[in-house]
Amino acid sequence: MNDKLDLKSTDITSLNIEKIAALFPNCVTETAEGKRIDFDLLKQELSTEIVEGNKERYRLEWPGKREAIVTANLPTTKTLRPVREDSVDFDTTENLYIEGDNLEVLKILQESYLGKIKMIYIDPPYNTGKDFVYKDNFAKAGNEELLESGQKDEYNQKLVVNPETSGRYHSDWLSMMYPRLKLARNLLTEDGVIFISIDDNEVHNLRKICDEIFGEGNFVANIVWQKKYGPANDAQGMSDTHEHIILYAKNISFWNPILLKRDEKQLAAYKNPDNDPRGVWRASDLSVRTFSENCYFPITGPNGQIHWPPESTSWRISETKFNELLNDNRITFGVAGTARPMQKKFLTEVKDGITPQTWWHREFAADTKIARYEMKDLIPENVFDTPKPSLLIKRCIEISSREGLILDFFSGSATTAHAVMQLNAEDGGNRKYIMVQVPELTTEKSQANKVGYKNICEIGKERIRRAAQKIKESLNQDSQDGKGLNQDSQDLFNLGNQENQANPGSDNVQANPGSNIDLGFRVYRLDSSNMQEVYYKPQEYNQATLDLFADNVKPDRTAEDLLTQIMLDWGLPLSLKIERKTIAGKEVFSVAGDSLYACFDHELDEAFAKEIAKEKPLRIVFRDNGFKDDTAKENVRQLLKQLSPQTEMRVV
The missing domain is CATH 3.40.50.150 (Vaccinia Virus protein VP39)
Structure with a gap:
């Protein structure tokens, strides 16, 4: 219970809005500032002539709708990080x-x-x-x-x-x-x-x-x-x-x-009391709740009894069609032959389900x-x-x-x-x-x-x-x-x-x-990007500050973290099979066979490039600072172009 006094005078505007709402609930709307009165609509309610106002249109509007649209379109730099310890298989x-x-x-x-x-x-x-x-x-x-x-x-x-x-x-x-x-x-x-x-x-x-x-x-x-x-007996209203x-x-x-x-109850409705060779069937009503003169005619049963459609209805088929069904043994009058005419619907001929x-x-x-x-x-x-x-x-x-x-x-x-x-x-x-x-x-x-x-x-x-x-x-x-x-x-x-x-x-x-x-x-967990902020906004940093970021990857992030973000960035499903390989002494992740190779080890050189080129992956990713030096980085790029030209190389 909140027993603290608010020490404010009465909000007369809010009281007046509530009074108007009691008379004209359709004139109360929501705005960015809260509940307000739609004065154009209130004028219309108090007039016997059309009041000019905002142009009418059929659509749903609410305060914040434009922001909601923008929110959907805003990009994100966040990523997902794997949580192996919570996962199963x-x-x-x-x-x-x-x-x-x-x-x-x-x-x-x-x-x-x-x-x-x-x-x-x-x-x-x-x-x-x-x-x-x-x-x-x-x-x-x-x-x-x-x-x-x-x-x-x-x-x-x-x-x-x-x-x-x-x-x-x-x-x-x-x-x-x-x-x-x-x-x-x-x-x-x-x-x-x-x-x-x-x-x-x-x-x-x-x-x-x-x-x-x-x-x-x-x-x-x-x-x-x-x-x-x-029902809930303590419910208010309905x-x-x-x-x-x-x-x-x-x-x-x-x-x-x-x-x-079909469940057992639905299947049980199909029987074969007359041993029809076409199998089990159920009786379907011949009448329909609309009247058609072409479908309004008497039907004579086996015992001579005359059957008409119920009052204000007609049969769902014409007399010609009825005679065709009758001659094909698709009409039943019940076991005793005294019931209303019904059409036989065979299980083998209906849809394979409900x-x-x-x-x-x-x-x-x-x-x-x-x-x-x-x-x-x-x-x-x-x-x-x-x-x-x-x-x-x-x-x-x-x-x-x-x-x-x-x-x-x-x-x-x-x-x-x-x-x-x-x-x-x-x-x-x-x-x-x-x-x-x-x-x-x-x-x-x-x-x-x-x-x-x-x-x-x-x-x-x-x-x-x-x-x-x-x-x-x-x-x-x-x-x-x-x-x-x-x-x-x-x-x-x-x-x-x-x-x-x-x-x-x-x-x-x-x-x-x-x-x-x-x-x-x-299991994956939403987190901030694996990359340092400088990775996305280098223009906001001077050279002295940039020197602090010898590695543009955050220090607490693992190779699997990086792999996950790369898979998402490259549009690869996270469910793809991931294998670990050792190539030239370096750990390499293989995603969906040769779809993506990723190596985040350091001291990568030309010898490593020659070995991994033999695998001929479609894509390959390295850390930007993972190479032995700038010369090695360029040599690796050129070797891959020469030995595995279909491989697309990128760095993070």
Whole structure:
């Protein structure tokens, strides 16, 4: 409780704004200074004639929009540094976990992953007035920015609370989301899609900025997910039991959803009571809720009973077409021959799956209770309050990708990574993931902090490790007793639904014990550039100062740090295989075979150049001060041109 007196007189302007807002809520807007009255609109509300004002146009505007666009376009000198000690199977895995501000990370990934991401799922902070939102302020730097954000730690976090009383309540959230979505679009393949979880507070605004960034014509669906079972009796007004998942395509002309497999319940609807040689079938209604005179006719059943379409409807086919189907034994009147006429739909003739729908009930995509049980099953301590169920994200992946890269740049507890590994194990897919999460600190009193998780990234990485181990154990168990991977998920459903007395169905997809699943991940951490500041701004230093920088690489950076930045700068994916070689006594990194060679050792000379030229790499990088002397540097360059003319040489 804050009992400190503010010792200020009443803010009459704010009171008057609130009074006007009570009468004309549409006339209150957000500006750079906070809530204000749109006087042009207020004049119009108080006039019976059209009032001339600003030119009308259909678009979403908010204070800070131009800055948000500029923010997306600003370059960054930051880089990623590998963290081997937190990784699993670093040398062989193609999965990535990146710690850091996702705006900076998305900029860094632009070269290496431009047009290469098949599917994006994000669950960004909801604008509820309590959650944290990211704050991007490039006008302030260093300690001033950290003080302003209230997150003064070694990770340079940029997180602030966005209270409902803020005069820029919607604007700050929009300014946070806009540049990230703009950069994310660049990463999608032409047939790629993005799924965005959101609640009712900003779904309308999210649709508008996505219409602007992705194009209104690339909107696919607003999926409604049943996030909880039953009403909350303590809710004010309506009980909130749903969330939205907004779906956009990069180019809707190139994207079609992957059909979902029929489950046992859906397959059970197909029977063959008349032993039709074409196999099992289900009865399909012949009537349609529109009237067509050409399709309005009587049908005589086997027992002579006359059947007409229901009132105000007609049959969906003409009489000629009906007779064709009847002669081909594709019309049924029930086993007794007394039922309404129906068309037989054979399983062998329908689509090989179910077209996804926009209503995802909890039996289809799980709910928040299942998500908590799932998280607790992996990490028994209650370390994360709002995880999404892996089944929900698996559904998103199922309809969009059998292979390729899956990106989540608000990864939270890393549910998306869990979902990718689980689905690969179930269907033998070859999907890889990139998780990005700012290392937001856990609060001192939280259970996560008490059991040793200092930040959200530590929770996410540990979840991936434990989920991978559980999948590996399930695969081994499956090969022994035939228990499918999905049985573990079903056990969680049953546990989570004991209170609800519900029993959701299972996909009953059996795991393939022969699947070669990638259960590892490489960890990278966002950091300042590996290069000294003089590398980027030499004009700001005089000769005396330059002499202090005998090496333009920062002293605490390793050869792997340099290699990572070079790969990103050259547009190479970080998942490529990296090998270490020794050539003429020097350590050399080989990336994707001969795609890139890098040597950061010192005392390089002509003898080394002759040996490495035999490898004929496409690209090769050295430290600028790594040569024996300036003469050796030039001789190495000339020897490479002569002995391996296709090799492109650069120095850092």
